[in-house]
Amino acid sequence: MTAIVTEGLSKTYKSLGKAPVHSLSDLNLTVEENEVFGFLGRNGAGKTTTIKLLTGLIHPTAGRAALFGTDIITPDARRMVGYMPEQPYFYEYLTPRETIEFYARLRGLTAEEREREWEQISALLDLRDIANRRIRGFSKGMRQRVGFAVALVGDPPLLILDEPMSGLDPLGRRMIRELILQMRDRGKTIFFSSHVLSDVEEICARVGILVSGKLAACDRISALVGDVAKSVEICARGLDSAFIANLGGQVISHEERKEGGHRLVVQDTEAANQLVVEINRAGGTLLSLHPVQESLEDFFTRIQEGAQVALPEEKQPAALAAAEE
């Protein structure tokens, strides 16, 4: 089943005496069940706006969206979602246990279910030691744990996490990363926004990239970074300076390796083959040869600089209709 479908979802903020701000324009997106989907974009690109629309915090100016086939404007859609905002804020005077109890009550859980929920969630997020301490004195990492715990209350099939790794130390980031993967293994769908591209690359199946409120790219990471021309890196030793000087425009870049030898980057595999022959002919030794693929960060930077990538064909209206059926 499709977890998230958006069709022409748009949000424009209007305020008196100011020009309208188009925060999100015509977003067409599908996220399949049990998928880990990374939602990327610079600050102000519209990521949080999209998340707020999906969680019912703000209302769309145009378009529609459904979560597991239920329109986002109904409270029933939010039964499917566990949401962790960027920098989760809770009532400071409550303890983690009281906080989980409160949200479990909002989800209509019985006393018995609430007790069971606390037992499971506190064990998973290691909250028992801080169960009865007020949130007021908590560190960022501890708050993030409580935030994740709140998102898990009621065992929703979809987790929407807004910058879950923002401001965390490496251990905190690792914890969140592992939790996301653990949740995926339990069959949940995870939709999360992030600036930490290395984490996204590591845990996401697909990503969507927003540029100025518009979806500029959406596909599997391998498909996105595979679209660009690859270069080839060759490491060799035993080459004299005259050989290097004669390479001229044949190589994209050249540098001497600290551990000895040279690192040469050529345009493509054809140029690499030719260079290998020349290295052998000059009496040099080939140490390594491997293709250099574009990283998600390179792709992200390139797309921000205006290189518009064609969107894969997504049949959104049909998908939405199917989800509603």
Add this chain to the structure above:
Amino acid sequence: MTRIIAVAENTFRESIRDKVLYVLLFFAAATIFGSKILGWISIGQDIKIIKDICLAAMSVFGALIAIFIGASLVYKEIDKKTLYTILAQPLHRYEFVLGKYLGLVAIIGVAIVLMTGISVGYLYFMGGAVTLVWFQAILLIFMKLALITAFAILLSALVSPIMGAIIVFCIYVTGHATEVFKDLPPQFDDTISRQVLEIFYYLIPNLNTFNLQSEAANNVPVTGAYVSFALAYGLAWTAMLLILACLAFEGRDV
């Protein structure tokens, strides 16, 4: 209903931990005990004066609790972003507004009960008698405060806490003098001023409807019919204000 109660209980707990509440209750108790001073200077009328001041203290300090806590109740949730995770739960926005309202009304109820306890104990100690009309007066004060709280909640969903508090305070003051808008001197006849002031008369609740202070102080009985009418009037206004508050919050982006 479970969700409304959950929000209400949480609001109650939040207010209990709010220092403003204790400061106001302290001053209310101080005023009740201080009424003896005025009793001394009004020869032979000390019990009447004490009763009068006790009820006035309940009315004024209860209103201050409603205004200061109520005017920031919803706004604070938006400002501190605690609302994000709450509204992302499967609850209707009206459930949140009603929960916040009921939580604060419960706090005011507890404050009134405390002040009533202090007043009754003090009056008993001073040798004064407490009759039915005294409790009828307190019931109507509570109704008035519930109405004022509804105003505060409505404004809390629309404007900043300071602006909200100022507006509710103005409504509280003018609400005790709405007859002035209706019973204008003859020179106002056929003027636009009369029409404008008459509109104000209908836009602002007549808070004097809930005022049985003088009857309670003088032990003048009040009919059950009047008390019922005043309660119905207060409930109608409160319901209308809460509906408006729910509608205002329903369409709001947070």
